[in-house]
Amino acid sequence: MKDLQTADVRNAETVHRWLASRLDLWGRKALTDDLVETLTRFCQRIGKAPDEMVDDCLRPGKDRDVFVLRTRARRDYMERIEEFEAETGSREQANIVRSFLIHNGVAMNPDLLP
Amino acid sequence: MDFRSAVGRQRTFQYFLPYRPVERPKVQVILEAGRRSSRAVNTAFSKAIVAYRDSLTAEEREKLKTPLSSVLVETAPVYIFWYNDMDARRVAVEEKKWPTVASGTLVAIGALGPPHGWSHRYVQQVVLPEVLMPGLDAGPQRGGNADAALAMAQGQLAAIDEGLAVCLAPFDEAGAKEVLRTPDTWEPVMGMFLGYPAESWEAGGQEPRPPFESMFFEQNAAEPFARDPKVAQTLADSGLGGRPAPVPWREREVRALSRMLGLPQE
Numbered sequence: 001m002k003d004l005q006t007a008d009v010r011n012a013e014t015v016h017r018w019l020a021s022r023l024d025l026w027g028r029k030a031l032t033d034d035l036v037e038t039l040t041r042f043c044q045r046i047g048k049a050p051d052e053m054v055d056d057c058l059r060p061g062k063d064r065d066v067f068v069l070r071t072r073a074r075r076d077y078m079e080r081i082e083e084f085e086a087e088t089g090s091r092e093q094a095n096i097v098r099s100f101l102i103h104n105g106v107a108m109n110p111d112l113l114p
Numbered sequence: 115m116d117f118r119s120a121v122g123r124q125r126t127f128q129y130f131l132p133y134r135p136v137e138r139p140k141v142q143v144i145l146e147a148g149r150r151s152s153r154a155v156n157t158a159f160s161k162a163i164v165a166y167r168d169s170l171t172a173e174e175r176e177k178l179k180t181p182l183s184s185v186l187v188e189t190a191p192v193y194i195f196w197y198n199d200m201d202a203r204r205v206a207v208e209e210k211k212w213p214t215v216a217s218g219t220l221v222a223i224g225a226l227g228p229p230h231g232w233s234h235r236y237v238q239q240v241v242l243p244e245v246l247m248p249g250l251d252a253g254p255q256r257g258g259n260a261d262a263a264l265a266m267a268q269g270q271l272a273a274i275d276e277g278l279a280v281c282l283a284p285f286d287e288a289g290a291k292e293v294l295r296t297p298d299t300w301e302p303v304m305g306m307f308l309g310y311p312a313e314s315w316e317a318g319g320q321e322p323r324p325p326f327e328s329m330f331f332e333q334n335a336a337e338p339f340a341r342d343p344k345v346a347q348t349l350a351d352s353g354l355g356g357r358p359a360p361v362p363w364r365e366r367e368v369r370a371l372s373r374m375l376g377l378p379q380e
Binding site for chain 1: 221222224227228229230231232233234235236239240242243244
């Protein structure tokens with residue numbers, strides 16, 4: 001997965017959903033160039049593709065298109081994003097990854113208190 | 115009237131001027147205040163029906179009474195019957211008719227958003243099935259609803275602010291169902307009886323309450339929230355408080371009111 005490229009990430013279904021949802025909520029200004037690049041770096045770091053990340057966090061329910069949050073997986077991803085934030089020294093970049101998960105139905109936020 | 119005075123003036127008013135009607139715009143103000151109250155997932159659990167004493171027949175009024183509300187029904191010119199719509203959650207989730215969380219509107223208008231982890235997909239494919247839909251199969255469930263009561267409480271303060279006297283009291287559910295033609299899914303919260311006060315605004319004085327520290331706690335339930343008397347005094351000075359009951363003239367006031375209204379004095 002280390003060789004995952006930006007183009008692969010850009011073509012993922014979950015990335016399409018993420019960008020479409022941002023566009024819908026905030027307009028074109030919410031589609032900045034660094035989004036997919038930052039997500040790609042995170043994917044390379046943890047060795048997971050975008051769709052795989054979302055699948056890890058959402059267990060399909062009984063009905064079609066209905067999901068249950070996997071709380072432990074969500075917590076794991078929150079920790080990995082915190083590590084990414086510490087490594088990059090950038091809350092902004094970490095929030096891009098959080099935004100990707102949020103728009104795919106995985107609610108999360110960074111810790112705000114020290 | 116400022117907020118503190120409205121809270122401070124609130125009493126369980128028992129005596130209304132039966133001959134003085136309440137202006138319709140004031141009734142609307144009460145409903146408007148209730149409509150703006152806080153509610154989970156923006157769902158309208160609260161429903162209310164306004165009824166006018168003089169527009170009801172004696173038989174209809176009789177059906178609304180309980181032993182606790184009998185005199186109020188006779189003397190208050192306006193009643194507002196507040197209900198909890200036990201079907202509101204199902205309507206919000208299945209019909210998506212109104213701007214609720216379930217309809218996606220709150221995310222669309224930015225009331226809820228990514229900073230708190232909300233997105234359209236989270237609402238539609240996680241929150242709805244995981245949080246809002248479980249239990250709907252069991253049908254409407256009785257047991258009260260905090261949001262329906264909040265709407266009523268906000269309406270009550272608005273009534274005080276409009277210079278009206280208010281009393282909350284239970285009403286006969288079965289009788290009200292006949293008279294008001296309420297759906298089976300509406301559960302009574304309380305009747306709000308409204309009018310201009312026949313008694314003084316003190317209404318006998320501020321009713322005693324249990325000690326502050328026996329009701330409120332800090333950090334955990336074993337630590338009472340220490341009440342600062344200076345804060346309490348500031349509130350009392352600014353209208354939130356009032357003279358404690360009993361006021362010295364209360365007995366004479368009650369006798370006089372009872373004579374005026376034809377109620378038993380002793």
